[in-house]
């Protein structure tokens with residue numbers, strides 16, 4: 001596996017916040033750049049609840065420095081770094097996060113669902129396979145490499161990912177970067193690489209800008225499944241980066257069946273739902289008229 005060079009963001013993303021009430025402009029932004037960046041879309045208080053639930057799991061696992069408020073997500077200096085794609089210690093802790101009701105409820109927030117609806121100009125199917133990223137400091141070689149999500153998600157190429165931090169995420173904590181306009185390149189060849197997803201692409205000649213920013217709690221970056229994007233290294237030395245990936249497909253377009261399973265497929269929906277207070281976000285997709293993608297050869301667990 002290769003360690004691909006982390007790109008460096010040369011510019012801030014174009015900000016679509018002022019178009020939030022204008023679906024046509026939002027769709028134009030997405031078509032032109034391959035992403036839509038909106039500040040303050042999600043309520044900070046709700047993000048804090050999810051962050052607190054995840055921090056509680058991490059504190060119990062001993063990953064957090066007990067001298068600090070768990071909400072600060074300070075890494076325990078004697079533990080880790082543990083990495084999603086390679087450390088056996090990661091999976092049992094991550095699977096506890098996958099049980100959290102708050103984690104699965106947040107993506108149903110009406111403002112996020114409406115953004116997907118406006119960008120598709122039709123009803124979205126929110127994939128239930130939500131992903132949390134717990135990114136340790138001092139593991140920069142495991143930074144998510146530049147890649148296209150389509151390799152991992154399949155289904156419709158119009159699938160969108162919403163990436164957002166669960167709290168403020170200044171650049172040195174390692175937020176998401178996107179290569180502006182790269183969705184126009186189509187599907188690119190990939191190589192096996194270190195970092196989440198384990199697949200990366202090497203881009204040589206494309207002239208687009210890498211965009212990244214100091215994300216604040218509530219900001220959301222939504223991008224097309226062909227848009228090349230990457231993590232940036234967590235260079236804090238002592239803080240964990242907590243963030244989420246939420247995907248959606250236009251309801252009339254194909255979704256790969258693996259997108260309807262819990263992330264990593266180590267736990268079942270029944271296990272996840274046991275202990276939840278509300279049933280309203282459970283198995284909601286089974287009541288919808290879905291178009292399932294025929295190509296099941298590439299069912300992916302890891303993304």
Ligand SMILES: O=C(O)CCC(=O)C(=O)O
Nearest residue numbers: 133144149161163231245
């Ligand atoms: O958060 C990360 O490091 C990677 C996120 C990502 O690549 C994705 O959402 O597809």
